[in-house]
Amino acid sequence: MLSLTDISKTFPGVKALQGVSLDVQSGEIHALAGENGAGKSTLTRVIAGVHAPTEGTMSFAGQPVAWTSPRDATAAGIHVIYQEFNLFPHLSAAENIYIGHERRNALGFVDHRRTRRDAAEILKRLGVAIDPDALVNELSVADQQMVEIARALVHDVKLLILDEPTAVISGREVDLLFERLHALKRDGVAIVYISHRLEEIFAHCDRVSVLKDGRHVATRNVADIDRDTLVSLMVGRDMHELFPPRRPARAAAPVVLEAKGITVPGRVRGAGLDLRAGTITGLSGMVGSGRTELALAIFGVLPMGGGSVVVDGTSFTSMTPARAIALGIGLVTEDRKAQGLAMLLDVAANVTASTLDQVSRRGFLDRRRETAIAEAAIQSYRVACRGPSQPVALMSGGNQQKVVVARWARTSRRVLILDEPTRGVDVGAKMEIYRIMQTLADEGLAILMISSELPEIVGMSDRVVVMREGAISGVLERDEIDEAAIVTLATHRDAA
Amino acid sequence: MTDMALPSRDRARLRRMAASNAGLLVVLSLLVLMLLIGAVVSDRFRTFGNVANVFEQSTGLALVSLGQTLAVLTGGIDLAVGSLISLIICLTAGLLDGDGTYMIPVLAGMLALGAAIGLVNGLGVVYLRIHPLIVTLGMGAVLQGVTLLYALGPVGSVPDGFDALAYGTFGPLPAAAVVTVLLYVATALLLRSSRFGRYIYAVGDDGNAAKLIGLPRTQVILFVYAFSGFFAAVTAIYLVARFGSGQPYAGANYTLASITPVVVGGTMLSGGRGGVMGTLFGAYLVSLLNNLLNFLDVSTYVQLMFQGLIIILAVSLYVEKRKSIA
Numbered sequence: 001m002l003s004l005t006d007i008s009k010t011f012p013g014v015k016a017l018q019g020v021s022l023d024v025q026s027g028e029i030h031a032l033a034g035e036n037g038a039g040k041s042t043l044t045r046v047i048a049g050v051h052a053p054t055e056g057t058m059s060f061a062g063q064p065v066a067w068t069s070p071r072d073a074t075a076a077g078i079h080v081i082y083q084e085f086n087l088f089p090h091l092s093a094a095e096n097i098y099i100g101h102e103r104r105n106a107l108g109f110v111d112h113r114r115t116r117r118d119a120a121e122i123l124k125r126l127g128v129a130i131d132p133d134a135l136v137n138e139l140s141v142a143d144q145q146m147v148e149i150a151r152a153l154v155h156d157v158k159l160l161i162l163d164e165p166t167a168v169i170s171g172r173e174v175d176l177l178f179e180r181l182h183a184l185k186r187d188g189v190a191i192v193y194i195s196h197r198l199e200e201i202f203a204h205c206d207r208v209s210v211l212k213d214g215r216h217v218a219t220r221n222v223a224d225i226d227r228d229t230l231v232s233l234m235v236g237r238d239m240h241e242l243f244p245p246r247r248p249a250r251a252a253a254p255v256v257l258e259a260k261g262i263t264v265p266g267r268v269r270g271a272g273l274d275l276r277a278g279t280i281t282g283l284s285g286m287v288g289s290g291r292t293e294l295a296l297a298i299f300g301v302l303p304m305g306g307g308s309v310v311v312d313g314t315s316f317t318s319m320t321p322a323r324a325i326a327l328g329i330g331l332v333t334e335d336r337k338a339q340g341l342a343m344l345l346d347v348a349a350n351v352t353a354s355t356l357d358q359v360s361r362r363g364f365l366d367r368r369r370e371t372a373i374a375e376a377a378i379q380s381y382r383v384a385c386r387g388p389s390q391p392v393a394l395m396s397g398g399n400q401q402k403v404v405v406a407r408w409a410r411t412s413r414r415v416l417i418l419d420e421p422t423r424g425v426d427v428g429a430k431m432e433i434y435r436i437m438q439t440l441a442d443e444g445l446a447i448l449m450i451s452s453e454l455p456e457i458v459g460m461s462d463r464v465v466v467m468r469e470g471a472i473s474g475v476l477e478r479d480e481i482d483e484a485a486i487v488t489l490a491t492h493r494d495a496a
Numbered sequence: 497m498t499d500m501a502l503p504s505r506d507r508a509r510l511r512r513m514a515a516s517n518a519g520l521l522v523v524l525s526l527l528v529l530m531l532l533i534g535a536v537v538s539d540r541f542r543t544f545g546n547v548a549n550v551f552e553q554s555t556g557l558a559l560v561s562l563g564q565t566l567a568v569l570t571g572g573i574d575l576a577v578g579s580l581i582s583l584i585i586c587l588t589a590g591l592l593d594g595d596g597t598y599m600i601p602v603l604a605g606m607l608a609l610g611a612a613i614g615l616v617n618g619l620g621v622v623y624l625r626i627h628p629l630i631v632t633l634g635m636g637a638v639l640q641g642v643t644l645l646y647a648l649g650p651v652g653s654v655p656d657g658f659d660a661l662a663y664g665t666f667g668p669l670p671a672a673a674v675v676t677v678l679l680y681v682a683t684a685l686l687l688r689s690s691r692f693g694r695y696i697y698a699v700g701d702d703g704n705a706a707k708l709i710g711l712p713r714t715q716v717i718l719f720v721y722a723f724s725g726f727f728a729a730v731t732a733i734y735l736v737a738r739f740g741s742g743q744p745y746a747g748a749n750y751t752l753a754s755i756t757p758v759v760v761g762g763t764m765l766s767g768g769r770g771g772v773m774g775t776l777f778g779a780y781l782v783s784l785l786n787n788l789l790n791f792l793d794v795s796t797y798v799q800l801m802f803q804g805l806i807i808i809l810a811v812s813l814y815v816e817k818r819k820s821i822a
Contacts, residue, residue, distance in 0.1 A: 050708060074710025086705035088698050090768050099698055100711055102691045109689040151709075 001026040001190035002047065002159055007056035009042055014396050016042040019056070020216045022209055024159065029181060029191045031201040031222070034211035034234055040194050041083065043211065044161050047192075048080045049073035061158060074100070077158035081148050081165055089137035093147050094119030096136050101155045122150045127176040141288045142169045149177060153184075160184065161192040166200060167287050170491065178204050196453075198227055210234055242431060243459035244438045253277045256312060256414045256446045257329070259298050263306035267293040269470040270307065275415055275446040280437060282461030282481075283450045285490050290470040291450045292334060295417050299324045299331040311414065325354065328413030332404050334420045334450075341392050341400055348374035348388035350403050355410050377406040382432055398429020405436055412445060419450045434460060454483045466490050519762010519774040519814070526760075527777055530784050538791045544668075546787070552670035554783035555662075556731050556738075557753055558776055559676055562683060563614075563727030564754040565775045566720040569687075570700045571767025572621060572628035574721060577728040577754050579639035580613055581747025584732035586643050589652030589742030596655030607729045613639070614725020618718035632721075636751065643744045651742040662737035672734060680776045687771060696720065700767025749800070756782050756803055760810040782806070 002024040009017040017039045024030045032040050045051045047058070049067030058065055060076055067073045087096050094116045103114040119132040128146045136144060145168050152160055162181075166174050181191055181204065193205055201208055202222060209219040210233040217233050235242070253276040261270040268290040275281055285291045296302040298309055300319030308317045311327050324331070341350055348367075351374045352359050359370040374388035381402045385395055392400050401421065408416055418437070422430045437460065441447050451457050457464055464476040466489035474489040534541040560577050567574040584606050591602050613635065620631035664671040687693035699706045699716045706713045728750075735746060757778030763770025782803065789799050 048708070069710075070708050071710040071712065080708075082708065086702070086708050088701040088705065088768070090701050091694075091697060095694065099694065100709060102694060104691070110691060110694060112689070 001061060002192075003059045004043075004047070005057045005059075007043070007046060007053045007058065009046055009051055010054045012394055015214055017046070017053070017214045020211070020214075021056075022216060022219065024190045024192055026158070026188045026190045027185055028206040029185055029193050029204055031205035031208040032192055032194045032211065033198075033201060033208055033230065034217075038211040038234070039214040040211055041163060042214075044080060044082070044163055044192075044194070047073070047159075047161065048078060077156060078161070079152045079155075079157045079159070080161040081152055081163060083163040083167070085144055085148055087136045087144055087147060090135060092133050092135055093123070093130055093139065093143075093150075094132035096147055097122060097132075097150045097154055099151070118154075119150070122153055126150055126153075126180065128173065142173060145169050146173060149180070153180065157184070157189055159190045159192070161194070163194045164196065165193075166195060166197060170286075174200075198230060201230070202227065242434070242455070244435055247438070247442070253279055257298070258310040259294070259307065260310065260315075261307035262294060262297050262304055262309070264290070264293045264297050264302050264470075265305045267302075267470055268297060271467065271470070271472045272307070273448075273465045273472065273475075275448055276463075277414075277446050278441050278444050279462045280441050280447045280449060280460055282457040282464040283448055283467065284454070284457045284464055284486050285467035285473075287452065289467040289490065291467050292419055293470075294467065295331065295419055295448065295450055299329060299417060301331075325411055328411070329415045330408035330412030330417065332401075332408055332416070332418045332421060334423065341404055343393040344391055346389045346391050347378065347383065347385055347395075347403055350392055351377045351388075351407050351410070354407060373410075377403075381406050381436055396425070396429070398425035398432070401425055401429065401433060402436070405433065409436075409440055409445075415446045415448065416440060417448045417450070420452065421449060422451075422453070422456065454486060457481075457486060458483055519770055520777065522813070523761050523774055523777045523781055527781050527784065530781060530788065534784070534788045534791070537788075541788065541791050548668065548670065550780070550783050550787045551673045553787065554779045555670070555672045555676050556735050556750075557757060557782060558673075558680070558779035559727055559734060560731040560750050560754040561757040561775050561779050562676075562680060562772060563724030565758050565761075565763055565770070565772050566683075566696060567628070567724045568755075568758050568763050568765060569696050569767060569770060570717060570720050571703060571765075572717070572720065573755070573765070574614070574617065574632045574724040574728075575629065575751050576613070576617060576632040576636040576639060577724060577731075578747045578749065578751030579636040579643065580610060580725060580728040581732040581735065581750050582744055583639045583643040583646075583747075584610060584729050585736045585739070585746045586647045586651050586742035586744055588733060588736045589654060589740075590647060592652060592654055592658075594653040594655055596658070599655065599658070603733060606733060607726060610729025610732070611722045611726040614722040614728070615718060617725065618721035621721065622714050622717050628721075640744075640748075647742060647744050649744070651744075653741045654736060659737050659740065662734055677776070680772050683772045692716070692719070697768055700769075702768070752807070753782070753803060756807050756810070759807055759814070762814060764814065765811065 004020060004022045007017055007020045008015070020039070020043060032043070034040050042051065046053050049070045049072050052066070060078070065076065088099065091099070097119045098115050103111045103118055105111040116132050123130050123132060123146070126146060126149065128143065130139065130143050130146060136147060139147065145165060149165065165177060169177070185191060193201070195201060205222050207219060208222050208230065210217040210230070212234060255274045256277050258272070258274040260272045262268055262272065263270055271290065271294050273281070283291050283295070293302055297304050298319065300321045300323060304318060308315045309319055310316070316323070342353065348370045352370050356365070359366050359373065371388045377383065378385065378388065383399050383402045383406070385399060392403055405418070405421070421433055421437070425433070437447055437449065449460060458481055461481060462478060464481050464486060465472060466474045466476070466486055468490055476485055540546060560581065564574055564577065588602065588606050592599060617628070617632050617635050620626050621628050624631070662672055666674050687696065695706070695711050695716050698711055699713050703713060731750065732747065736742065739746065757775045759765060760781055761770065761774025761776070761778035763774060785802060786799050789802065
């Protein structure tokens with residue numbers, strides 16, 4: 001159905017895909033596996049016509065194709081469910097399901113009644129109780145995902161690509177999703193399934209292709225390989241090499257920050273945790289469990305609806321980012337482009353952005369001093385760049401992340417919060433970032449690391465706090481930390 | 497969680513209806529309030545003649561705001577309309593120059609010119625990827641310059657009988673105002689029940705998503721700016737029929753003025769929410785307010801100040817509402 005030959009895609013400064021060849025047959029569920037940043041999303045976007053490949057050719061349904069826009073790919077019968085939703089928040093569920101394929105009456109006008117009725121039918125077939133009239137922004141994240149899935153079912157799709165569709169749904173909804181996927185497969189639809197949940201790949205997929213650092217590593221029949229082989233193909237090295245060696249446990253390090261009963265309306269319900277000097281605390285939980293919101297509330301970005309933050313004995317019932325920074329708290333946000341970096345400014349300006357008083361005299365910047373600081377940061381964080389004057393937009397994700405961390409490390413005396421610090425960076429940069437975190441902790445900083453990647457949580461944390469549905473569902477001390485325990489706390493209602 | 501008399505589904509539907517028509521409800525209540533105040537403070541205000549007068553005076557504003565609404569619904573804005581109106585007023589008066597022989601081709605040409613200039617705005621937004629604010633602001637300056645090259649002062653005149661376009665009546669009602677209402681109703685129906693109308697909302701709600709799932713985002717954007725340019729030209733022809741001759745700054749106030757009814761009528765500047773009927777009532781509200789201020793002997797300069805304040809107030813009102821819903 002789909003065949004890719006030597007596809008490469010280069011963005012300024014990044015080779016996202018290099019010579020990927022892959023074929024997907026009709027009537028199969030083809031898993032695409034790989035670590036974050038391996039190129040799965042880029043490949044999806046090339047197939048969907050969002051990005052034109054820099055090199056290589058693509059054929060679809062036996063014809064060579066070169067999409068000029070997603071519209072071409074859609075018209076040819078390709079439907080993608082992206083990881084980030086493409087729903088229209090102020091249209092209803094029914095309108096979202098039929099957008100682009102409107103139910104129309106004899107006169108060619110949109111038939112509102114039929115839209116609603118047919119949407120209700122599809123949602124029922126999917127086994128979810130969603131009011132077709134509900135505006136999408138009123139739906140829960142899981143329901144929004146089901147609307148996305150419903151949308152894929154209403155028209156003739158030849159190739160369906162799903163990027164992490166189960167990240168925000170669980171249990172019965174996952175089962176219903178796979179029921180539909182198997183039905184589509186029997187109808188001859190080609191399905192590309194991207195997931196970090198390996199058990200789903202083994203339970204439902206026919207073949208699996210592995211991407212790593214933008215290259216196609218292997219394609220295997222799922223029946224022919226086991227979990228360990230797949231993981232080693234994905235990681236390309238032994239897990240243990242990834243993380244710095246564990247340090248001996250510190251005896252009773254002092255608590256530098258204590259969050260008590262923090263509430264963020266609709267997101268976090270009375271969550272509390274404490275952070276100790278020189279300790280890396282992992283914060284785990286499903287997407288949407290309130291992890292990020294808890295961190296944002298501690299840092300003062302989200303208003304606290306209740307609770308308090310105690311820093312060195314002083315209790316605050318309201319927090320602002322300015323106050324948090326003054327208290328020596330730093331936050332590396334999940335989305336560095338949106339919140340962390342001035343992309344067009346150079347490395348030096350970004351490193352010193354929040355400590356300008358240290359590099360200015362009488363209100364004027366001392367550019368030489370700034371450069372010196374930046375050079376020191378580039379060395380100690382091993383930032384790969386041409387020098388302090390390179391704009392960060394031209395650097396790879398991993399190196400951008402190091403610049404962000406370098407900046408916050410300069411202002412954070414007590415606490416550094418890192419939200420998904422290694423998202424979208426390659427393995428090498430990951431190891432660097434782990435090493436930096438370790439060094440900062442050794443210097444006495446309390447680190448709170450939010451991560452969706454369990455190996456990262458397990459490999460880096462001295463303690464792990466797990467959240468579920470806005471509340472803390474458990475705390476694991478050093479000896480208790482393993483993936484199974486975390487998953488249990490993150491998903492099950494009645495976990496021990 | 498809560499036990500209420502209505503099943504949650506019905507409650508949700510009611511709430512949603514109220515939310516989606518919030519702008520309409522607000523602007524209608526303001527309209528009624530304004531009428532009551534007017535009736536109390538002035539005897540002449542509450543005559544049928546005066547109400548018909550307000551209805552008629554709203555026509556120019558309503559026409560240009562119709563196009564503006566669509567631009568705003570996609571998350572854009574058209575700041576070229578004022579200069580475009582000035583240009584077409586001058587060209588129409590200048591080209592006709594009191595002679596009705598070529599009236600039809602001139603008017604058709606003017607409408608096409610308006611749509612074409614709007615289309616160029618759309619092309620700038622889509623292909624140069626410039627923010628609509630800048631594209632249309634720049635285009636406005638260009639058009640004002642062209643207008644002044646063509647005419648530094650009053651120019652041309654319209655043929656006899658041309659003023660019927662502005663002053664004709666259907667029975668007791670001003671014809672142009674009635675036609676405007678019909679145009680609004682037709683546009684409202686198309687927005688609600690045509691595929692393209694749905695895409696206009698989708699593009700305004702999330703333009704990136706619209707592109708990713710293969711909706712004709714480019715065509716939508718090109719269309720709304722052409723539509724806005726077309727209705728600026730319609731407005732200009734209506735105005736030149738009223739004025740009888742061209743003035744190079746005749747349309748200048750319409751840029752700001754065209755946005756007031758849109759935002760007062762509940763269309764979000766962020767796009768994706770609102771509709772044209774709110775704009776129509778918004779236009780009535782603005783005209784009514786000006787009329788009332790006239791009766792109170794308030795100068796047109798102060799009226800302009802009021803308009804500016806209304807825009808800011810209206811936007812802040814709806815911003816607040818959005819927060820409480822979210």
